[in-house]
Amino acid sequence: MTPTELEFLSDLVRRRSGIVITRDKEYLLENRLSPIATQRKLAGLAGLVTALRRPDEALAREVVEAMTTNETLFFRDGRPFEMLRTEVLPMLLKERAASRGLRIWSAACSTGQEPYSIAMLLREEAVRLAGWRVSIVATDITRSVLTKARAGVYSQFEVQRGLPITLLVKYFKQVGTQWELDPALRAMVEFREHNIIQEAAPGAGFDIVFCRNLLIYFDQDQKRRVLNNLAASMAEDAVLFLGALGAYSASPIASNRSLKNVASIAVPAGL
Amino acid sequence: MKSCLVVDDSRVVRMVARRVLQDLAFDVYEATNGQEALISCLSRMPDVVLLDWNMPVMNGIDFLRALRSLPGGDEPVVVFCTTESDVAHIQQAIDLGANEYIMKPFDSEIIELKFTQVGLLG
Incomplete structure (x- = not known):
């Protein structure tokens, strides 16, 4: 070259x-x-x-x-998950006390590390969530990554990227050189093939949406469409976690509705 | 500048770890087995120990046990870095006070991620 x-x-x-x-x-x-x-x-x-x-x-x-791609890891960037645990979850536990239900969407979930990180985090908070109905929907456009995600089997290399050792021992079973996620945790996540640009959101009334690995690939117009799509799928006081927005002027997050809680956590990216 | 004691009987591993850790702005020094590391800790407690398991003279787990019983020995973050990768070994290390655990082979990114997780970076 x-x-x-x-x-x-x-x-x-x-x-x-x-x-x-x-x-x-x-x-x-x-x-x-x-x-x-x-x-x-x-x-x-x-x-x-x-x-x-x-x-x-x-x-x-x-x-x-x-x-x-391949940028995905468990508990990627740490801070969004810390925020989820310390701020977002306590807030929603109060706001949804009547319905006792939480709906979470992990958009562009790739090989599953993000939704499974959320699942582990919720499992660690099981005491506070006793009696709640919690669903996690994870979507991606690529069929092959979804197959891997559903299997919940990761290499030694993958489980060392972002996953604390205590959680590895607690929620994974060693099978040869691979690590297999606890079936109970795997069952917490429903994986679906979904194109966020072309299709409507895989549901409505989500309380928490993670869309952290995606917007960087799109131009302004597509970003606007995706953000509108996300907004339409979310409850009014839902929380949206974004990654770095790339070259996007953050102002018109959604033209037809406003979202109160958007956490855009920009982290210096690098390979 | 935070200090890191690298304990490994392999010169190559110490060299690789030193390079990675220096890039992460650690003051790096070395020991070739648990006993050397323990003597080193008696005169100067590091912020973090990157610790191999299988070494001559004194192995990593015996070092960890001894370190944690020293005055101030509960302070350093201990990150195992070993080819022992079965759950029994990992669990024993955690029970004896290891903070994190790296299964060899490792790369610079794994060290960086693990050190970030235990609050040593960023």
Whole structure:
């Protein structure tokens, strides 16, 4: 790869996702983008760059996605989950005391680490939630990640990314070199295939929505559509957890409704 | 600057760990077994110990037990870093006061994530 190509690709990924690809991560570009070039019958990364310069929006998105997936980990970034435990849950336990029901949506859940982190967190709070009906719906557009998510089986490497050792021992069973999530926890999460851009939300009246890994891939218009879609699925006082918004001016979160509780927790991203 | 005592009988592992930890702005020093580490802790308590399990002279778990009974020995964060990856070993380490547990092989990201989890970073 020439320095110009490297600069072009890392600039593209940085502008759209905030993720910085340093020079020593050049191999990551090669590893992840070569298959895209091959699939599109382009002449290697040089051909890919030429195609991107045309420009090719769909291709650009595919490139950014290839460079940003695998970013999922248990209790990603820590703070949103801490907020969920210490602020959001106590608030909703009060607000929903009459119905004793909580509905949670993990959008773009990838291989399941996010919804399962929520499930473990709720299990740790089981005393306070006794007698409550809690549902977690987790959605993703990609069928293969959902298959893995449903299985709830993770490698030694994956369970060391973000999962405290006490929770590993408590909620996972070791099977060979893999770690298998407790079936009771697995049963807490319902996984569904869902395209957040094209389809209506997988339900209404959600109390907590996590959409932390997704918006960075979209342009302004798509972000607005997704946020409207999320807003329409949420109860009035629901809480929305966003990740870094990327290049989005945060003001018009939803044009037709306002949400009171949006927690946008921007964390410096990096590979 | 926080200090980290790396305890491992493998020179290669100590070197890799040192490099990762120095990048995370730790003051790194080393011991090659539990006994050396214990002597080191008697003169200077580190903020964190990155601890192998199987070592000659004194192993990691015996070191941990001895450390936790020293005056001020409950202060350092102890993160195991070992090829022992079965639940029985992990549980024993937790019961004796280990704060976190890394199963080898590890990479810089795992160290960074685990150290963040126990409040040593960010």
